[in-house]
Amino acid sequence: MKRLSIAEALREAMREEMLRDERVFLIGEDIGIPQGFGGAFTVTLGLSDEFGHERVVDTPISEKAIVGAAVGAAMMGMRPIADVQYSDFLFCAADEIINQAAKMTYMSGGTVKVPMVLRAPVGATNRGAQHAQSPEGFFMHVPGWKVAVPATAYDAKGLLKTAVRDEGPVLIFEHKRLYGKGGRKEAGGLDLTSGIPDEDYCIPFGQAVVRREGADLTIVATLLMMHRSLAAADLLAQEGINIEVIDPRTLVPFDNETMLASVAKTGKLLIVEEDNLTGGWGAEVAARVADSGFDLLDAPIKRLASYDVPMPFAPVLENFVVPSVDRIIELARAMVKGKV
Amino acid sequence: MYRDMIRIRKFEEKVYLLFLEGKVLGTIHQYQGQEAVAVGVCSALRRNDCITSTHRPHGHCIAKGVPLDSMMAELFAKSTGCCKAKGGSMHMGDISVGAVPAIAIVAGGVTLAAGMGLAYKLQRSDRVVACFFGDGAVNEGAFHEGANLAAIKKLPVVFICENNFYAASTPMQLTTPVGIAERAAAYGIPGVVVDGNDVAAVYQATVTAVARARRGEGPTLIECQTYRTVGHSRGDAGTYRPKEEVELWKQRDPIERLRRSLIADGAAENEIAAIEAEADREIETAVAFAESSLPPQPEDALLHVYGEGVTP
Numbered sequence: 001m002k003r004l005s006i007a008e009a010l011r012e013a014m015r016e017e018m019l020r021d022e023r024v025f026l027i028g029e030d031i032g033i034p035q036g037f038g039g040a041f042t043v044t045l046g047l048s049d050e051f052g053h054e055r056v057v058d059t060p061i062s063e064k065a066i067v068g069a070a071v072g073a074a075m076m077g078m079r080p081i082a083d084v085q086y087s088d089f090l091f092c093a094a095d096e097i098i099n100q101a102a103k104m105t106y107m108s109g110g111t112v113k114v115p116m117v118l119r120a121p122v123g124a125t126n127r128g129a130q131h132a133q134s135p136e137g138f139f140m141h142v143p144g145w146k147v148a149v150p151a152t153a154y155d156a157k158g159l160l161k162t163a164v165r166d167e168g169p170v171l172i173f174e175h176k177r178l179y180g181k182g183g184r185k186e187a188g189g190l191d192l193t194s195g196i197p198d199e200d201y202c203i204p205f206g207q208a209v210v211r212r213e214g215a216d217l218t219i220v221a222t223l224l225m226m227h228r229s230l231a232a233a234d235l236l237a238q239e240g241i242n243i244e245v246i247d248p249r250t251l252v253p254f255d256n257e258t259m260l261a262s263v264a265k266t267g268k269l270l271i272v273e274e275d276n277l278t279g280g281w282g283a284e285v286a287a288r289v290a291d292s293g294f295d296l297l298d299a300p301i302k303r304l305a306s307y308d309v310p311m312p313f314a315p316v317l318e319n320f321v322v323p324s325v326d327r328i329i330e331l332a333r334a335m336v337k338g339k340v
Numbered sequence: 341m342y343r344d345m346i347r348i349r350k351f352e353e354k355v356y357l358l359f360l361e362g363k364v365l366g367t368i369h370q371y372q373g374q375e376a377v378a379v380g381v382c383s384a385l386r387r388n389d390c391i392t393s394t395h396r397p398h399g400h401c402i403a404k405g406v407p408l409d410s411m412m413a414e415l416f417a418k419s420t421g422c423c424k425a426k427g428g429s430m431h432m433g434d435i436s437v438g439a440v441p442a443i444a445i446v447a448g449g450v451t452l453a454a455g456m457g458l459a460y461k462l463q464r465s466d467r468v469v470a471c472f473f474g475d476g477a478v479n480e481g482a483f484h485e486g487a488n489l490a491a492i493k494k495l496p497v498v499f500i501c502e503n504n505f506y507a508a509s510t511p512m513q514l515t516t517p518v519g520i521a522e523r524a525a526a527y528g529i530p531g532v533v534v535d536g537n538d539v540a541a542v543y544q545a546t547v548t549a550v551a552r553a554r555r556g557e558g559p560t561l562i563e564c565q566t567y568r569t570v571g572h573s574r575g576d577a578g579t580y581r582p583k584e585e586v587e588l589w590k591q592r593d594p595i596e597r598l599r600r601s602l603i604a605d606g607a608a609e610n611e612i613a614a615i616e617a618e619a620d621r622e623i624e625t626a627v628a629f630a631e632s633s634l635p636p637q638p639e640d641a642l643l644h645v646y647g648e649g650v651t652p
Contacts, residue, residue, distance in 0.1 A: 025462060027458075054462065055462070057458070057493075059489060060485075060488060060489065060492065062485035062488065062489060064451050064481060064482050064485045064486070065451045065454060065482075065485035065486055065488070065489040067451070068448075068450070068451020068452050068454065068455055068482065068485070068486060069451055069452075069454045069455030069458055069486075069489060070455060071451075071452050071455055072451065072452035072453060072454060072455020072456040072457075072458070072459065072469075073455040073456065073458050073459040073462070074455075075435075075440065075452070075455075075456065075459075076390070076455075076456045076459035076460065076463075077459060077463070078458075078459045078462060078463075080455075095445055095448060095482065096448075096451060096452075096482075099445050099448065100443065100445070100448060100452060104441065105644055105645070105646075105647045106426055106644050106645055107423060107426055107427045107431040107441045108423055108426070108427065108431075108433065108435065108441040108644075109421075109422075109423040109424030109425075109426045109427065109644060110424070110643065110644035110647075111423075111434075111435050111436070112435050112440065112441060113647045114647065115647070143645050144645055144646065146646065166647070167646075167647035168646045168647030169647075
């Protein structure tokens with residue numbers, strides 16, 4: 001057992017998978033340049049020293065080519081892990097992600113598979129509107145992609161390993177503020193580490209975790225918002241309000257059962273997400289609970305998300321737009337007290 | 341090569357009639373007039389080499405060896421189709437013979453082909469991929485990104501531009517300021533122009549490019565100048581093209597040219613007639629197979645979304 005940050009855990013997962021399976025390789029911008037960055041957030045640091053530049057493929061700034069090449073290589077039996085630096089850049093490769101990777105297996109009648117991983121950092125970090133989005137909801141909408149959202153180092157390693165071994169394409173959204181110690185220090189970033197077992201482990205997709213038990217209200221949240229929800233729950237506990245916090249860990253497939261079991265216990269559901277409100281993953285989750293858990297609810301489902309604006313630069317603006325611990329506390333308290 | 345060119349021509353002519361009869365559904369983009377390109381290129385490939393194709397894939401698939409039975413069944417939307425009726429005309433393919441299901445987004449195959457080449461390189465294989473696309477594709481960003489990546493990494497890809505001078509109805513002079521093969525210079529790779537209606541010329545150019553790719557020296561861009569003697573898609577009468585131009589290109593029909601040259605080289609008329617009769621029989625068999633096949637179950641629509649049930 002050792003303690004690793006998310007950046008370190010992802011690196012270790014990639015390293016172990018590359019050692020285990022020679023089909024695994026990395027492709028992206030700035031990932032293996034000698035004396036370089038190791039990717040935008042140091043996740044691939046050192047891997048080109050160990051595996052060489054053939055298995056850590058540095059590319060031009062060409063997101064379409066990065067994703068397209070990963071699709072093509074995966075179709076031919078490789079297991080690429082592609083990296084686009086910022087999830088905002090996924091949109092440059094929308095065709096390769098949505099029309100090619102997601103549909104190839106289906107269009108071929110199941111005869112061609114695309115076992116690739118696409119890593120994409122999300123989250124607002126005072127970089128302005130084009131390096132700040134949390135676009136998980138866009139891609140959750142696309143049949144064909146599985147979507148993982150690891151909020152801890154333990155999950156990051158286990159989910160990435162599962163993704164590499166999956167027979168289809170998997171998107172992993174990592175939060176810039178959660179890379180933690182060992183990764184690039186983000187302003188206000190949390191220094192998070194997890195205990196990592198020495199033995200190989202994978203985390204099955206579609207299994208949520210109850211991060212904290214409570215009887216008064218269920219919060220479903222991912223990534224940074226999951227950590228803020230835990231912080232809010234700690235503070236609310238001092239007032240005698242007990243919040244249950246659920247981390248889905250994967251959005252596709254989504255663990256409806258764990259969430260519904262929790263709602264059955266608490267009768268109240270708050271969904272907290274960093275993406276802006278309209279059409280985010282929280283809307284889908286709310287619809288599912290309204291559909292199959294309506295009788296379990298004793299209050300309306302609430303969503304707390306970023307406002308429907310592009311992400312602003314100024315910290316005072318960004319902090320206003322993204323749900324804070326205070327806003328989570330306020331809404332959760334009001335829900336428990338029956339005031340909303 | 342004559343056999344495959346005739347098979348393509350007759351297949352397309354039959355498909356057109358079946359489309360008018362309502363037996364072939366959806367839309368079709370046909371290949372008449374361009375047969376020398378598909379056949380010249382695929383004749384220079386091994387069975388385990390791959391191709392990527394386009395929204396106009398029937399000719400490429402036939403040339404690469406996809407059985408006509410399963411192609412016709414796919415067009416009839418039957419469960420025995422090469423894509424189990426999930427693909428249709430625009431996604432025709434059969435990976436078991438190296439034909440990746442066709443990619444109907446213009447230039448969509450270019451970056452994938454680079455990735456396939458990257459896989460072959462990492463696998464220490466000498467396989468190559470031939471990537472077909474039209475003249476319209478060279479103005480897509482994907483073309484630039486894929487060609488550039490293949491060039492800088494010296495990937496075993498042969499880029500085949502089928503320049504039929506029209507991107508749907510838009511003539512090339514409105515869209516493309518320099519010759520297509522000249523674009524190769526921007527990537528530091530060879531760019532050649534060939535008469536795309538001369539199957540021997542296409543074949544020779546491809547042999548050279550494939551050999552270069554197998555040696556690990558990287559991609560080549562081959563511009564095959566050709567012409568589709570039919571419309572862009574179903575019901576396109578091609579009114580945007582001058583009649584004289586169409587007539588001129590019909591004079592250059594690649595199949596007629598090859599037939600003349602075969603006869604000049606001593607081939608017997610009856611031998612050629614036998615090849616044509618055999619193609620007719622094969623197509624009739626394919627139609628019968630397609631007609632007698634069962635449609636998919638509606639619930640089959642829910643299969644093959646996430647790669648489950650696929651043999652690793």
